[in-house]
Amino acid sequence: MAIPTSPANAPTPTGRTPKGDGKAASRQGARSSRRFALLLLSPTFLVLALVVGYPVLAGIRQSMYSPAEGLDDDGFVVEGEQFVGLDNYTALFTGERGDAFWNAFFNTTFFTATAVVLETVIGVCLALIMHQALRGRGLVRASVLVPWAVPTAMSGLLWRWIFQPDGVANAILHQEILWTADGWQSKFAVIIAEVWKTSPFIGLLALAGLQMIPQDVYEAARVDGAGPWQQFRRITLPLIKPALAVAVLFRMLDTLRMFDLPFVLIGANKESVETLSMLAWSEANNLRYGVATAYATLLFLYIAALAYAFIKIAGADVIGEARVRKATQKKSPQKAQKGAAS
Template identity: 65%
Template sequence: MMTTTQIERQTTARRPQTVKVGDGRMAALLLSPTFLVLALVVAYPLLSAFRQSLYRSQSGLDDDGFVVTGDVFVGLGNYVNIFTGTEAGRFYNALWNTTFFTFTTVGLEVIIGVAFAVAMNRAFRGRALLRASILIPWAIPTAVSGLLWRWIFQADGVVNSITGVEVLWTAEGFAAQAAVIVAEVWKTAPFIGLLVLAGMQIIPGEIYEAAKLDGANAWRQFIGITLPLVRPALLVAVLFRMLDALRMFDLPFVLIGPRKSSVETLSILAWDESNQLNYGTASAFSIILLIYVAVIAYAFIKILGADIVEAKARRATPKKKATR
């Protein structure tokens, strides 16, 4: 028989904790520096770019014959001109190149990165050296990597010397696209491999031992155990890589060069417009790229990440104990 004091203690322990009045103010005060930094480095540039995209730089002569330059408000005229104007073909080509590079490179990186993770997860002599060597491409700056691969793919470079063919890899056409894909995959596949390896490290070894006792070979263990358990880490890695690849600029710019239609991306197109002092059109390209990246990220999370979010919600929901 419990006493009244014990019943009150249990009732107090089960009672949900209420938020004090000052807790919200303290949380807002502690988070205010972060919000201020985000407002300065994210919100203000974004709003400024959107405002700039509504203007167009024009020049002309006044009544006295002097040259007058300035920005003229055109509303959505820059966006309309991008989709239907004289440069619409260049925009759609850059949009296709951006999408093609993104899905091609990320797909190859997933295959190679998972293979790297499986190799690095095995216990063998020299595993630490292998992990360190795989990190080297990821540690090299992208501009340096572009110059390195430009030397490899030049007309008298290593690739043509080994294959015995004469291909202008750094000119135009599919050869230039293949050069960019190879250089991008070589540099960023270790990123996916390391994140997948981190997910594989937390898988208990008893699961594999039980699968071996059931007669599962290495392939069945990989399909039935490894991939499902590393799926959250793999999806995060793929999402990060997709967001990064959609903003690809420096590698094709350094490796192939600007104003090359076969490798021109939306970021390069925005840079080229700003380099010609067309800041309104460049800002419009940047806003379109931002919306495109947001749509791809939302679709990726909605389609492939929904089950993970639901699983986390189910694990976070406490189970009700059955009562008689």
């Protein structure tokens, strides 16, 4: 007599379905959730592809072309553009164009390093002041954020008036410094104007991080005998590090593509303040679009490399990957305990 076999999905004597079927169902549910999430995000991906992906690819393509020169076989002037490959990129590192590139590269890096460091220090100090429970705190916060609300072009015009030969800066210093002339003083003028305008941005994000710190932590530290400096170094800085890292990253990306402030404050074609963005604009203004897009592409790669290095070194959790990993690690021990209990 043959013994009947039970179906694969028949319940066990304990009333439970086999574990293999439960895992398969959970995997299928996870795949369905991912497909549904991709469906909801598809309009966003489409917009990003149109406004970000296509311009980047079009710029890289344009950087491999240059205006056609010379005469054809019939003696007519050649019109249009011709494919030159990587010649536009190699030409950036040699001759006069190479000197202009390295000068703009140094200015861009110098402005970014100097301005971001000063903005971070001043921004944290502003956040600590705005966080204090003092009378008129709302007025203090509003006044601190005024420079950030001023448009950059208006800020450049304001500081150009301050740095005039008969302006406020020279009146205070009792000197006659040509701040807007081509020289070392123009670098300081750009840095001063940039730090004045954008320090409140870092201060605002640092203030948001300060407001998330419980006061009980500081009270416990004071009970243990920690002074103000120890509280700042051991409690404040570590706890506002995520917000501060994101603020510094945003400011670094913004300063690397600096154009409008030195353009309005000092002017175009000034070697002392010429950045990569200004150099690309100058080439495009002279109808050399291939060389201009080559500058823009190199600047794009430079910004991407620095942003990646900063995220890896500083550990800035920009996309929330660390939080997701921690949540997954917390859930896995709970699953293990449930499996052991069953």
